[in-house]
Amino acid sequence: MQDKKSFDFVRFVKSQMLLVAGIVIFLIFGMIEHSFFTQSNIINIFRQIAVIAVMGAGMTYAIIGGNFDLSVGSLLSLCGSVIIMSTNKMGPVAAIVFTLFVGCASGVVTGYICGYLHLNSMVATLGMMNVLQALTLLYSGGNFVSLDNPDIWIVAFGQGNLGIVPISVIVMIIFCVIYGIILTRTVYGHNVKAVGTNPMTCKYSGINDNWVVMTTFIMSGLATAVAAILLATRGGGAQPTMGLGYEFDVITAVILGGADLAGGEGSIYRTFVGALVIGIMKTGFVILGMSVYYQYIAECIIILIAVFLDLRAKGTVRKS
Amino acid sequence: MANTEYLLQMKNIVKTFPGVRALDGAAITVKPGEVVALCGENGAGKSTLMKCLYGSYHADEGEIIYMGQRVDFKTPDEGKEAGIIMVFQELSLIRDLTVAENMFLGSLPHKGFAVDWKKLNDDANAALDELNSSVRGTDYVRDLPISQQQMVEIARGVALGAKILILDEPTSSLTEKEVAALFEIIRKLKAQGVGIIYISHKMDEIFEICDSAVVMRDGKFTGQFVLKDITLDTLIQAMIGRTMDNYFTKANGVVGEEVLKVEGLSVPGVLKDVSFNVRKGEVVGFYGLVGAGRSETMEAIFGVRPYSAGTITLKGEQVKFKGSKEAVKKGIGFVTEDRKQTGLLLPKSCRENMALAALPNIKKGMFVDEDKTLEIYHKYEKIMDIKSPSPEQPIVLLSGGNQQKVIIGKWLCMGPDLVILDEPTRGIDIGAKSEIHKLVASLAEDGLAVIVISSEMPEIMGVSNRIYTMAAGRITAELSGDEITEENLMRNIMVGA
Ligand SMILES: Nc1ncnc2c1ncn2[C@@H]1O[C@H](COP(=O)(O)OP(=O)(O)OP(=O)(O)O)[C@@H](O)[C@H]1O
Numbered sequence: 001m002q003d004k005k006s007f008d009f010v011r012f013v014k015s016q017m018l019l020v021a022g023i024v025i026f027l028i029f030g031m032i033e034h035s036f037f038t039q040s041n042i043i044n045i046f047r048q049i050a051v052i053a054v055m056g057a058g059m060t061y062a063i064i065g066g067n068f069d070l071s072v073g074s075l076l077s078l079c080g081s082v083i084i085m086s087t088n089k090m091g092p093v094a095a096i097v098f099t100l101f102v103g104c105a106s107g108v109v110t111g112y113i114c115g116y117l118h119l120n121s122m123v124a125t126l127g128m129m130n131v132l133q134a135l136t137l138l139y140s141g142g143n144f145v146s147l148d149n150p151d152i153w154i155v156a157f158g159q160g161n162l163g164i165v166p167i168s169v170i171v172m173i174i175f176c177v178i179y180g181i182i183l184t185r186t187v188y189g190h191n192v193k194a195v196g197t198n199p200m201t202c203k204y205s206g207i208n209d210n211w212v213v214m215t216t217f218i219m220s221g222l223a224t225a226v227a228a229i230l231l232a233t234r235g236g237g238a239q240p241t242m243g244l245g246y247e248f249d250v251i252t253a254v255i256l257g258g259a260d261l262a263g264g265e266g267s268i269y270r271t272f273v274g275a276l277v278i279g280i281m282k283t284g285f286v287i288l289g290m291s292v293y294y295q296y297i298a299e300c301i302i303i304l305i306a307v308f309l310d311l312r313a314k315g316t317v318r319k320s
Numbered sequence: 321m322a323n324t325e326y327l328l329q330m331k332n333i334v335k336t337f338p339g340v341r342a343l344d345g346a347a348i349t350v351k352p353g354e355v356v357a358l359c360g361e362n363g364a365g366k367s368t369l370m371k372c373l374y375g376s377y378h379a380d381e382g383e384i385i386y387m388g389q390r391v392d393f394k395t396p397d398e399g400k401e402a403g404i405i406m407v408f409q410e411l412s413l414i415r416d417l418t419v420a421e422n423m424f425l426g427s428l429p430h431k432g433f434a435v436d437w438k439k440l441n442d443d444a445n446a447a448l449d450e451l452n453s454s455v456r457g458t459d460y461v462r463d464l465p466i467s468q469q470q471m472v473e474i475a476r477g478v479a480l481g482a483k484i485l486i487l488d489e490p491t492s493s494l495t496e497k498e499v500a501a502l503f504e505i506i507r508k509l510k511a512q513g514v515g516i517i518y519i520s521h522k523m524d525e526i527f528e529i530c531d532s533a534v535v536m537r538d539g540k541f542t543g544q545f546v547l548k549d550i551t552l553d554t555l556i557q558a559m560i561g562r563t564m565d566n567y568f569t570k571a572n573g574v575v576g577e578e579v580l581k582v583e584g585l586s587v588p589g590v591l592k593d594v595s596f597n598v599r600k601g602e603v604v605g606f607y608g609l610v611g612a613g614r615s616e617t618m619e620a621i622f623g624v625r626p627y628s629a630g631t632i633t634l635k636g637e638q639v640k641f642k643g644s645k646e647a648v649k650k651g652i653g654f655v656t657e658d659r660k661q662t663g664l665l666l667p668k669s670c671r672e673n674m675a676l677a678a679l680p681n682i683k684k685g686m687f688v689d690e691d692k693t694l695e696i697y698h699k700y701e702k703i704m705d706i707k708s709p710s711p712e713q714p715i716v717l718l719s720g721g722n723q724q725k726v727i728i729g730k731w732l733c734m735g736p737d738l739v740i741l742d743e744p745t746r747g748i749d750i751g752a753k754s755e756i757h758k759l760v761a762s763l764a765e766d767g768l769a770v771i772v773i774s775s776e777m778p779e780i781m782g783v784s785n786r787i788y789t790m791a792a793g794r795i796t797a798e799l800s801g802d803e804i805t806e807e808n809l810m811r812n813i814m815v816g817a
């Protein structure tokens with residue numbers, strides 16, 4: 001019992017370390033530029049990270065299951081165009097259902113390729129990334145698409161507030177909580193972690209490992225569709241390339257959150273904190289008026305540090 | 321200079337891990353050309369003591385004198401350099417490399433920058449030939465059965481020119497022929513003055529090949545005995561602190577209706593027309609050489625190996641499982657042979673490992689009932705005397721035997737009708753082994769159907785009510801009652817081989 005406590009305590013401190021790091025970065029930015037501390041900026045940070053955090057929750061499943069999903073950026077573009085164009089055609093409710101369906105369907109395809117055909121997920125989702133981007137361009141005709149009626153209620157997802165809290169932030173919190181509960185408390189969530197740890201053992205223990213892997217991609221696809229609704233309704237329109245590069249931010253958030261890159265371990269909450277750190281940095285760079293290129297470099301350095309820490313932690317495990 | 325008499329002396333070694341005092345005054349001495357058995361129950365600290373010797377762990381206290389000098393190897397490479405070679409209990413070969421590459425990993429022969437493949441393969445083959453092994457240097461490890469993988473590990477030790485060769489349960493998955501070949505090698509190395517430390521739970525082997533035996537208990541040294549001078553009972557008494565009356569327990573219950581019936585099961589190139597049945601309340605043994613198709617038969621039943629022909633009837637209902645999920649749902653449990661590859665989630669806790677298969681039944685509403693998983697763990701921890709500092713201990717840190725007990729618990733706790741145990745006591749100490757045999761018998765007496773696969777003749781004879789022998793993918797005989805004799809078993813596993 002004593003052991004259990006001290007073990008969890010170490011883990012707790014570790015996960016909070018990231019939060020502390022985020023707060024320190026926040027304070028540094030705030031010291032340089034006082035407008036950083038304003039309420040509107042803080043709300044803005046959260047609004048910023050809604051998309052990354054929601055997609056990150058999905059990506060956490062894929063990574064715990066032992067795979068990467070590089071197709072999420074393109075899927076974000078596709079679902080963005082889909083939500084706008086189908087709202088114009090069929091109205092918001094049908095459009096939302098349809099968009100979520102597109103996200104899941106993409107997850108089924110990627111998941112089938114990785115889970116049942118056992119293709120390397122890096123290669124498979126890299127392929128999907130191009131296919132989905134091409135589909136987006138075909139579907140939207142390569143054009144920016146916007147809502148016919150810019151005041152239709154669906155824009156509340158991106159623009160509305162409940163009191164001072166943006167609705168997108170509320171959606172993000174609800175979504176992450178649900179994904180977190182599924183991961184930590186259900187049999188399915190336990191199975192995702194088990195399959196990511198050793199699929200063969202699962203195959204021999206009454207778990208359909210292929211199916212579990214496939215569903216992790218569906219979880220990722222669904223999350224991306226939700227994120228697309230939040231992102232596209234924010235501006236009332238969608239660029240066919242609006243998701244470009246998002247996969248990088250999302251995977252960074254998951255890695256910062258300390259998920260095991262070889263699969264088996266990870267947490268939605270920690271991914272959320274990872275997304276928060278990225279959000280603080282991005283906003284900070286913008287407010288300081290620094291070039292976006294510095295941001296890329298900074299993000300890259302952070303990723304390398306996170307991966308290095310991950311490897312070192314595993315190295316010590318292997319030794320014993 | 322009494323020191324020069326010994327090749328190795330380890331004195332008063334202490335090693336603690338968080339929550340465990342794994343070694344607490346352990347000791348061993350080895351003379352040149354001596355084969356020293358290292359015995360003790362699961363978790364006694366045998367593997368840990370050896371890891372302290374060759375540099376994988378660093379002892380907290382104590383003294384190691386090797387070839388007259390005090391040594392303190394910081395890394396396994398230093399130990400290897402000095403001629404201390406360890407052959408691991410858990411296979412550590414890299415599956416996607418060839419046998420030769422595995423054997424010389426870290427010291428591949430080369431010409432300039434390029435690997436000298438010819439020399440590499442020749443050296444590997446020479447070492448393998450010396451063991452009379454049919455494995456070739458160019459074979460891929462992933463294509464080899466466990467028994468041959470273990471042979472490769474031993475050949476690696478030979479090829480690296482060991483002065484002290486540590487064999488950690490080397491025969492746990494070797495056939496008798498391979499064991500004989502290994503003993504041949506041990507005698508050869510002995511004649512060359514190599515000191516050998518032989519860890520095993522198999523008493524007959526210890527008495528056959530070893531000169532002396534060091535007994536450990538709870539990390540402590542209890543004595544080093546010259547084997548010529550003591551009896552089996554003395555040794556067992558020293559190991560487990562009591563004598564053992566009977567080693568095997570046979571189920572003696574009411575045999576009920578048929579639980580499993582298999583007819584004409586065939587897998588191209590592996591199984592041919594396999595038919596048998598298992599009834600409630602009986603233990604059915606499967607005996608044969610490694611590779612006879614016993615595990616493959618069970619995999620086909622369990623839904624993890626496709627088959628081309630045959631019918632499987634479970635509790636009167638014809639079934640064809642497309643995966644283990646359906647098999648588990650219908651009440652089949654399967655303790656597989658290869659624990660590391662198909663039995664364990666190494667970094668996960670003991671509790672999680674045990675609950676893995678039964679999770680769908682351990683729910684409170686929609687969610688997993690974690691308290692219940694803990695309860696279940698404690699229940700089987702007690703029944704099987706699992707030694708782990710905590711339910712949350714990652715299972716990779718448990719001793720081999722204790723890992724096996726957790727896996728057996730994993731299948732018992734899901735409440736099966738049929739349990740298949742493939743080499744259930746591999747790597748399990750004699751005390752626990754007889755506990756497991758008792759458990760198997762009581763399971764059958766409680767109305768389960770039990771299948772046991774074992775390559776150990778005494779075990780299969782001791783626990784089974786009925787035995788099917790297999791050879792080359794076929795069932796060659798069904799033996800029960802008085803027909804179960806050594807001669808009958810031997811004759812029928814050689815058929816067509
Ligand atoms: N790295 C580690 N961290 C924590 N505990 C450990 C570690 N390695 C071993 N132990 C513990 O030390 C004890 C001795 O383990 P060891 O593997 O040496 O036993 P063993 O005698 O080889 O048993 P077996 O016959 O089952 O192989 C066990 O209780 C084990 O759980």
Ligand SMILES: [Mg+2]
Binds near residue numbers: 366367409719720
């Ligand atoms: Mg051991």
